[in-house]
Amino acid sequence: METISILPPELIRMLIAVIIIISFLFLNAIMMGYLERKIAAHVQRRPGPMEVGFHGILQLIVDGVKLLGKELLIPFKVDRTLFRVAPLLSFTPVILPLLVIPFSEKLQARDLNLGLIFIVSMGSVNVMALLVAGWGSNNKYAMFGAMRAVAQSIAFEIPILLSMLAVVLMCNTFSLKEIVGAQEKIWFVFLQPLAFLIYVIAGVAETNRAPFDLPEAESELTAGFHTEYSGMGFSLFFIGEYTNMFIVASVAAVLFLGGWHGPHLPYGEYLGIVWFFLKVYFLLFLMIMIRWTYPRVRFDQLLNFAWKYLVPFSFVNILITAVLVKL
Amino acid sequence: MTFYQTIAEGLFFAFILLVILGSILTIRTKILMHTVLGLAVAFLGTAGIYFYLGSMFLTLMQILIYVGAICIVLVFGIMVGYTPTEVADKTIKDWRNKFLAIFSATTAFLLLIACVLKTDWVPALAENRDFSITHLGEEFLYTYCLAFELISIVLLVAIIGSIILARGGREDEYKTIEHLRSAKGNYPNDDAQ
Numbered sequence: 001m002e003t004i005s006i007l008p009p010e011l012i013r014m015l016i017a018v019i020i021i022i023s024f025l026f027l028n029a030i031m032m033g034y035l036e037r038k039i040a041a042h043v044q045r046r047p048g049p050m051e052v053g054f055h056g057i058l059q060l061i062v063d064g065v066k067l068l069g070k071e072l073l074i075p076f077k078v079d080r081t082l083f084r085v086a087p088l089l090s091f092t093p094v095i096l097p098l099l100v101i102p103f104s105e106k107l108q109a110r111d112l113n114l115g116l117i118f119i120v121s122m123g124s125v126n127v128m129a130l131l132v133a134g135w136g137s138n139n140k141y142a143m144f145g146a147m148r149a150v151a152q153s154i155a156f157e158i159p160i161l162l163s164m165l166a167v168v169l170m171c172n173t174f175s176l177k178e179i180v181g182a183q184e185k186i187w188f189v190f191l192q193p194l195a196f197l198i199y200v201i202a203g204v205a206e207t208n209r210a211p212f213d214l215p216e217a218e219s220e221l222t223a224g225f226h227t228e229y230s231g232m233g234f235s236l237f238f239i240g241e242y243t244n245m246f247i248v249a250s251v252a253a254v255l256f257l258g259g260w261h262g263p264h265l266p267y268g269e270y271l272g273i274v275w276f277f278l279k280v281y282f283l284l285f286l287m288i289m290i291r292w293t294y295p296r297v298r299f300d301q302l303l304n305f306a307w308k309y310l311v312p313f314s315f316v317n318i319l320i321t322a323v324l325v326k327l
Numbered sequence: 328m329t330f331y332q333t334i335a336e337g338l339f340f341a342f343i344l345l346v347i348l349g350s351i352l353t354i355r356t357k358i359l360m361h362t363v364l365g366l367a368v369a370f371l372g373t374a375g376i377y378f379y380l381g382s383m384f385l386t387l388m389q390i391l392i393y394v395g396a397i398c399i400v401l402v403f404g405i406m407v408g409y410t411p412t413e414v415a416d417k418t419i420k421d422w423r424n425k426f427l428a429i430f431s432a433t434t435a436f437l438l439l440i441a442c443v444l445k446t447d448w449v450p451a452l453a454e455n456r457d458f459s460i461t462h463l464g465e466e467f468l469y470t471y472c473l474a475f476e477l478i479s480i481v482l483l484v485a486i487i488g489s490i491i492l493a494r495g496g497r498e499d500e501y502k503t504i505e506h507l508r509s510a511k512g513n514y515p516n517d518d519a520q
Contacts, residue, residue: 008330008331011334079358079360082360082364112383113383114383114384114387117384117387117388117391118387120391121387121388121390121391121394121395122390123395124390124391124394124395124396124399125390125394125395127395127399128367128394128395128398128399128402131399131402131403131406132364134406135360135402135406143406146406147403147406147407150399150402150403151403154399
């Protein structure tokens, strides 16, 4: 019997969870890529990808194969080590937050009692990856993109944290599972509408999406920090961005939209994942619609908006929450 | 030793290795950007050691504050000022600075060694005290309240100082622009428009 338990069951469980999560990441990126192109096309009154499969549904798979087959170009004057490490560095911290997200009551790789802080700290490592990519490319566009990414993420990290803190104050825990559990009767979006609004705006900015996509503004910076990347290096950034969007949306679903709660389903503790995914993909749909509806803001408008409106409002919100909770 | 313990020990030495390699990279490289990245690696290793010691909170705070905030601000500063080709000048022979560096490093090292040797190390399990976050928070806000507030004053001073520096810098910049305008007739970037 001793020989059977060479690998501890907990370790095997984590390994399986990581494999499922990584394969989900790729699937999510493919789906999001397709959705984005299709929605963009319909917003602009054109059909979008139509050739490969029914309504172009296999387009992104074909694109993925193309990207896999492409040569990994390394420009002559880049910092070779950093240039190669950066895509991996941007990909790793986006896998880890998914380990603590409760997809449904019993589908969660690991319930950390500091889950929310874990997600936030991994997000800050991600910024480092953009910096390394931008600097390592030895390219002015990439450098400017990276610098904008940092300034933006520093500015928007504060309102995002404060809006999260309002929820944490209400349920007295950082564990995502317990936060969802506290929303059984009423979702926090109804109790904390301002925090939700601030979170969504700052979240869109944090993922570098339009109208806050200044780090990769095509019309000014070619492609921002990943200008010099080709093939899989580019794809890893691409997958990283979509996963980041997924994480921001799922944290919003967990904190404000009641996570897996919804009308009763059989095997609710597992099938709650249906409600969770509905909420997450609704938010992602919203983010895509925002991208194709609003023009890009100017950089000073972006920073002014963060520091002069979002930060004071979130401070007021947290003050009111603290007073009401402790009364 | 069980399998778990073997993994844990292995991780511990991996983290130590990470700290040492990061530190060596920090001081040996000639490129400033690599210095900061080495520092980030060393910080990550330190976070790993906290993790090994069982404090998830300290681990996450180490990553959030040191890697996520301090290193990024440092990198930001470097990116504003330096390009990748710009490396430290090897020919500098400033003996006074060298002496000061060796002196301060040796003193700090000796002081730390003295502290390590002097302390009576008790395993955390035998200490039998409350190390939970709740307890730590209460200690900070009640027992060590003064120290805690003093740290926040240091931060306040830093913020005020940076604001003053930034204000002065901008006025100087305007003066330079005015100077250039009067000297050359127009600002050098104007011809782009």
